[in-house]
Amino acid sequence: MSQPIRMKPWIKRWSYAVLAFGLTLGQAVADKVSTFALDNGLQVVVIEDHRAPVVVHMVWYKIGAADESPGHSGIAHFLEHLMFQGTKEVPPEQFSKIVAAQGGSDNAFTTPDYTAYFQRVASDRLDLVMGLEADRMHNLNLSQNDVDTERKVILDERTERTDSDPSALLNEQMAAAQYMNHPYGIPVIGWRHEIEGLSRQDALDFYHANYAPNNAILIVAGDVTPQQVLDLAKKHYGPIPPSDKIHDRIRPTEPPQLAERRLVLADARVAQPYVVRNYLAGERNPGDQKEAAALTMLAQLLGGNRATSVLAKALEFDQKVATYTEASYDGVSLDQTTFTFAAVPADGVSLDQVEKAMDGVIDQFLKTGVDAAEFARIKAQVKAQQIYSADNTQGLAHRYGMALASGLTVQDVQAWPDLLQAVTPDEVMAEAKKVLDRRQAVTGWLQTEGAAQ
Amino acid sequence: MMVRALALMGALVCFALPLRAEVQIQEVTSPGGIKAWLVENHDIAFTALNIRFKGGTSLDEAGKRGAVNLMTALIEEGAGDLDSQAFAAARDGMAAEFGFSSDSDGVSISARFLTDTNAQATDLLHLALTKPRFDPEAIERVRGQVLQNIASNAKDPNAIASDLLSHAAFGDHPYGSSGDGTTASVQALTRDDLLAAYHGALARDRIYVAAAGDISAADLGKMLDKLLGDLPATGAAQPADVALTAEGAVITQSFPGPQSAISFYQGGIKFEDPDYFAATILNEILGGNGFSSRLMDQVREKRGLTYGIDTSLAAYDHGAILAGSVATANDKAAEAMQVIRDVWADVAKNGVTQKEVDDTKTYLTGSYPLRFDGNARIASILVGMQMLGLPVTYPATRNAKVQAVTLADVNRVAASLLTPDKLTFVVVGDAKGVASSN
Numbered sequence: 001m002s003q004p005i006r007m008k009p010w011i012k013r014w015s016y017a018v019l020a021f022g023l024t025l026g027q028a029v030a031d032k033v034s035t036f037a038l039d040n041g042l043q044v045v046v047i048e049d050h051r052a053p054v055v056v057h058m059v060w061y062k063i064g065a066a067d068e069s070p071g072h073s074g075i076a077h078f079l080e081h082l083m084f085q086g087t088k089e090v091p092p093e094q095f096s097k098i099v100a101a102q103g104g105s106d107n108a109f110t111t112p113d114y115t116a117y118f119q120r121v122a123s124d125r126l127d128l129v130m131g132l133e134a135d136r137m138h139n140l141n142l143s144q145n146d147v148d149t150e151r152k153v154i155l156d157e158r159t160e161r162t163d164s165d166p167s168a169l170l171n172e173q174m175a176a177a178q179y180m181n182h183p184y185g186i187p188v189i190g191w192r193h194e195i196e197g198l199s200r201q202d203a204l205d206f207y208h209a210n211y212a213p214n215n216a217i218l219i220v221a222g223d224v225t226p227q228q229v230l231d232l233a234k235k236h237y238g239p240i241p242p243s244d245k246i247h248d249r250i251r252p253t254e255p256p257q258l259a260e261r262r263l264v265l266a267d268a269r270v271a272q273p274y275v276v277r278n279y280l281a282g283e284r285n286p287g288d289q290k291e292a293a294a295l296t297m298l299a300q301l302l303g304g305n306r307a308t309s310v311l312a313k314a315l316e317f318d319q320k321v322a323t324y325t326e327a328s329y330d331g332v333s334l335d336q337t338t339f340t341f342a343a344v345p346a347d348g349v350s351l352d353q354v355e356k357a358m359d360g361v362i363d364q365f366l367k368t369g370v371d372a373a374e375f376a377r378i379k380a381q382v383k384a385q386q387i388y389s390a391d392n393t394q395g396l397a398h399r400y401g402m403a404l405a406s407g408l409t410v411q412d413v414q415a416w417p418d419l420l421q422a423v424t425p426d427e428v429m430a431e432a433k434k435v436l437d438r439r440q441a442v443t444g445w446l447q448t449e450g451a452a453q
Numbered sequence: 454m455m456v457r458a459l460a461l462m463g464a465l466v467c468f469a470l471p472l473r474a475e476v477q478i479q480e481v482t483s484p485g486g487i488k489a490w491l492v493e494n495h496d497i498a499f500t501a502l503n504i505r506f507k508g509g510t511s512l513d514e515a516g517k518r519g520a521v522n523l524m525t526a527l528i529e530e531g532a533g534d535l536d537s538q539a540f541a542a543a544r545d546g547m548a549a550e551f552g553f554s555s556d557s558d559g560v561s562i563s564a565r566f567l568t569d570t571n572a573q574a575t576d577l578l579h580l581a582l583t584k585p586r587f588d589p590e591a592i593e594r595v596r597g598q599v600l601q602n603i604a605s606n607a608k609d610p611n612a613i614a615s616d617l618l619s620h621a622a623f624g625d626h627p628y629g630s631s632g633d634g635t636t637a638s639v640q641a642l643t644r645d646d647l648l649a650a651y652h653g654a655l656a657r658d659r660i661y662v663a664a665a666g667d668i669s670a671a672d673l674g675k676m677l678d679k680l681l682g683d684l685p686a687t688g689a690a691q692p693a694d695v696a697l698t699a700e701g702a703v704i705t706q707s708f709p710g711p712q713s714a715i716s717f718y719q720g721g722i723k724f725e726d727p728d729y730f731a732a733t734i735l736n737e738i739l740g741g742n743g744f745s746s747r748l749m750d751q752v753r754e755k756r757g758l759t760y761g762i763d764t765s766l767a768a769y770d771h772g773a774i775l776a777g778s779v780a781t782a783n784d785k786a787a788e789a790m791q792v793i794r795d796v797w798a799d800v801a802k803n804g805v806t807q808k809e810v811d812d813t814k815t816y817l818t819g820s821y822p823l824r825f826d827g828n829a830r831i832a833s834i835l836v837g838m839q840m841l842g843l844p845v846t847y848p849a850t851r852n853a854k855v856q857a858v859t860l861a862d863v864n865r866v867a868a869s870l871l872t873p874d875k876l877t878f879v880v881v882g883d884a885k886g887v888a889s890s891n
Contacts, residue, residue, distance in 0.1 A: 052822065122823065308538055323601055344601065347601075384499075392827055
């Protein structure tokens with residue numbers, strides 16, 4: 001549990017038998033989505049799916065690691081852990097046990113833009129989990145001892161997930177280089193020396209400043225009706241007073257990025273060198289998602305398919321200089337995000353060679369433009385994904401939560417599939433030319449220590 | 454405070470989960486005689502299909518380790534007149550999704566296709582299953598990916614620990630090594646080896662099929678005949694059962710880094726065993742569902758030695774172990790191992806409590822219906838049930854089997870199953886104070 005989602009998780013372990021792919025949307029169930037708000041400002045989204053007696057209950061706080069004050073990196077994630085340390089009613093570490101005792105599962109995660117808590121239980125236990133979640137929204141109890149113990153857990157988590165993993169370290173260094181002023185450059189889990197200094201009072205201050213119904217989104221999905229959710233939400237969340245400390249999230253913005261940055265991380269533990277390149281890119285904004293839609297289609301065209309996308313075709317099949325290629329972009333972000341390329345060199349190919357080959361392919365693409373047949377296939381898949389994604393209620397709930405906690409609206413989420421269908425090849429090329437600017441890029445090499453490149 | 458919490462929990466446990474008969478399983482036999490299970494649901498216009506060929510990477514012939522794995526990865530790399538990219542283009546043009554994977558007991562094929570393009574998708578999957586090309590170009594490309602995966606695993610302490618554990622437990626049986634093969638064995642595989650693996654693994658005498666979604670029983674039957682009807686009738690012989698080796702050993706391997714990856718195992722219990730459900734409850738209490746287990750409590754909560762520890766009953770077709778894993782700081786590895794041994798010995802000797810058994814039953818019975826919440830998940834579960842020889846009524850009776858287990862059953866199984874002196878540890882890292890027996 002409590003796994004921080006890193007900013008650009010480039011998955012080290014890939015698989016050659018990938019079933020699903022990245023474009024996931026929810027228009028097919030738009031008619032089953034209801035929204036309303038409580039008087040205290042809690043925004044509520046209900047997604048109905050009555051096929052199985054299961055319900056997912058989620059609370060998303062519009063506060064993340066990028067909202068931390070300087071010197072306190074990791075406090076959002078630390079607080080997420082401490083939210084399991086109990087309230088006046090529920091003793092420390094009991095929350096998950098109570099949910100598990102009912103056969104359910106629960107989890108929480110922190111990202112730069114939000115902190116979310118969710119439970120998945122049989123639908124007749126919604127009342128229980130909602131009661132527990134509402135309780136800890138305003139009744140958190142923290143002992144000094146629990147805070148000290150949990151800080152050790154967080155430091156271990158950092159050791160295990162970041163310091164023991166060279167690819168995670170490279171991600172961290174690259175984000176720090178990418179964002180010269182915006183806090184997306186600071187890791188969600190925090191810098192070790194700052195985690196070590198986080199205190200009980202820091203956690204309580206962050207909690208009181210940010211955890212309130214008017215800074216949260218409640219999402220309930222599954223075998224439940226909007227009326228049932230409204231009644232339960234009024235009962236459990238209704239009595240919690242709104243906070244007058246909640247304000248718009250205005251973060252430092254990036255200055256013009258004028259110089260390309262390049263990093264090499266060499267580590268004896270690296271078995272598989274690779275090159276990864278991130279370009280600063282715009283995000284989806286409320287009522288303004290067209291450019292992000294074009295970038296999403298661009299990522300699909302360049303790297304969305306293991307056999308037919310531009311990079312795979314050129315580098316893996318024709319030139320045979322790479323065994324894995326990737327182009328990815330996720331526009332769900334409060335502020336400027338990145339467009340990512342990665343390539344794993346084939347045996348005997350250096351990082352320099354595979355990077356040059358990758359850039360050659362991108363340059364060629366900028367000249368020749370979009371392949372019409374591939375574009376049509378991607379559109380068909382995007383459409384199909386609306387049908388497939390309706391099978392996964394938890395995934396749908398997650399998508400709405402991420403979007404709403406990142407500043408988008410339900411209408412934006414529902415407009416997205418049509419916006420993707422409407423993207424033209426010209427729009428894709430215009431975005432490509434705008435975003436693929438090396439002055440705004442960070443290139444990272446992960447290589448084995450001592451190996452010649 | 455504790456009293457109040459227990460009262461709260463007690464009150465909540467009183468809800469008995471009604472196991473709603475949501476999952477209506479039909480047994481389908483195609484006109485050509487292929488059996489399948491079906492859950493029909495027309496809410497969403499697609500069907501999820503799951504096919505499993507029993508055997509998997511354990512069918513690798515001597516010296517050909519990795520053949521089934523590489524073969525499976527190549528099924529979608531071109532078939533009939535279509536080369537790899539043409540096959541992908543055809544599949545994606547109709548927005549079908551195919552997944553091919555192998556493990557030690559089976560080759561699995563999962564597919565999702567839209568109702569609109571069902572017929573074309575069936576034809577394309579049929580082509581892949583019956584006329585895979587194994588083009589030399591594709592073989593080399595995918596072989597390169599597999600070799601990189603093997604190289605990556607050789608630098609991953611968890612993967613190293615897992616391989617060492619498999620070898621300690623199962624020796625020279627196929628279970629005793631990674632189904633990916635070794636760098637040398639994969640480099641040596643020829644196209645003929647892959648064809649032999651294909652003919653050995655994909656045959657009608659070992660097929661298990663399930664579907665869920667927007668399809669009728671009659672249409673599923675027709676589809677299965679089209680898809681699987683002309684596969685060969687028989688394939689390679691299944692491997693023999695295996696007895697455990699290296700019981701009670703401590704196997705160490707040095708690896709740079711601040712942490713040690715520790716895996717451990719002892720003998721397990723097969724699904725057919727009448728005590729399987731008691732053992733399942735025992736495992737949950739020991740290290741099963743994370744936050745409420747004895748090991749989590751002792752190793753993480755009480756001593757802060759790790760971020761997480763878990764155990765599981767791994768019941769394979771030809772052998773069973775009770776295994777667990779934990780990662781800990783190098784200087785804490787010896788302490789963590791001792792705590793695990795102590796917990797093991799304590800539970801074997803003193804058993805568990807009525808409350809732990811009751812809580813675990815509530816958990817197991819409450820979580821069961823949550824598994825059936827999507828067509829792809831349902832199809833996969835239904836195939837698994839058939840491979841275990843379960844009847845279609847199993848989902849409706851499974852929770853009653855869990856409820857029937859008593860505290861005495863769990864403690865009897867704890868006393869007989871848990872053998873602290875035969876617990877074998879694999880430690881990969883730079884652990885301090887851990888004496889190796891290898």
